[in-house]
Amino acid sequence: MPDLSGLGSRQPRTPKDRLIFALDVDHYDDAERLVKLLAPEVGMFKVGPRLFAAAGAQVLSLIHHHQKEVFLDLKLHDIPESVAGAVREIARQRVAMFTVHGLGGPKMIRALLSELSQMTLIPGVQPPICLAVTVLTSHAESDLAALGFHEPLVDLVKRLGKLALDAGAGGLVASGHELSVLRPLAKDAVFVVPGIRGPNDAIGDQSRVMTAKEAIESGATWVVVGRPIRNAPDPVAAARRIVSDLESAKVPA
Numbered sequence: 001m002p003d004l005s006g007l008g009s010r011q012p013r014t015p016k017d018r019l020i021f022a023l024d025v026d027h028y029d030d031a032e033r034l035v036k037l038l039a040p041e042v043g044m045f046k047v048g049p050r051l052f053a054a055a056g057a058q059v060l061s062l063i064h065h066h067q068k069e070v071f072l073d074l075k076l077h078d079i080p081e082s083v084a085g086a087v088r089e090i091a092r093q094r095v096a097m098f099t100v101h102g103l104g105g106p107k108m109i110r111a112l113l114s115e116l117s118q119m120t121l122i123p124g125v126q127p128p129i130c131l132a133v134t135v136l137t138s139h140a141e142s143d144l145a146a147l148g149f150h151e152p153l154v155d156l157v158k159r160l161g162k163l164a165l166d167a168g169a170g171g172l173v174a175s176g177h178e179l180s181v182l183r184p185l186a187k188d189a190v191f192v193v194p195g196i197r198g199p200n201d202a203i204g205d206q207s208r209v210m211t212a213k214e215a216i217e218s219g220a221t222w223v224v225v226g227r228p229i230r231n232a233p234d235p236v237a238a239a240r241r242i243v244s245d246l247e248s249a250k251v252p253a
Contacts, residue, residue, distance in 0.1 A: 020225070022230075047060065087116060087130075113168045
């Protein structure tokens with residue numbers, strides 16, 4: 001099986017490369033406006049269930065047209081065969097990264113990686129990076145207790161992260177608060193951190209947040225920012241402020 005965890009040419013080289021903008025909008029026209037506006041300011045665009053349900057592969061083509069890569073964040077969680085089939089189609093859309101839910105388990109992750117290993121991709125096109133979501137940044141300890149998880153949140157994150165990485169996932173999506181226990185699990189893993197907020201930003205439905213600079217200094221490879229840019233009076237200026245914050249971050253070795 002080929003190494004599907006390597007970053008290759010996707011390795012972030014500048015602070016701007018580390019910024020992923022979350023295209024969490026309802027309509028293709030809104031996505032088109034934001035992609036045109038922010039393509040020069042960010043490194044990648046995230047497409048989640050909300051926009052993908054509305055616009056499908058058309059929005060992926062839009063992003064590629066503006067010479068940006070796609071992070072397809074659908075958090076796949078199903079039986080191994082179903083997820084493997086979905087990932088096969090995702091790879092054909094030339095996405096850079098995609099997500100599965102860590103609760104899907106090692107069999108699911110191994111099945112999709114096996115499917116990817118058997119695909120013939122366009123020469124020069126890298127296989128997408130499989131990222132496992134550990135615990136959503138909107139969850140607090142009380143939410144997990146209500147769901148029947150009685151171990152501390154950080155222990156659950158570590159357990160799900162280790163299972164996913166041991167099964168071959170290329171990286172994890174997690175709060176920056178848990179990176180200190182996740183980074184030692186795999187030397188070559190990548191980490192995507194959502195829940196990014198500035199000191200004056202509204203937290204909204206997030207529970208575990210930190211600034212972009214704090215996330216990078218904690219070991220994040222990429223940070224995902226949505227509402228603080230999208231809802232700003234000047235989204236370009238907001239994106240540039242975050243990049244400036246990233247420029248001052250000390251990236252850990």
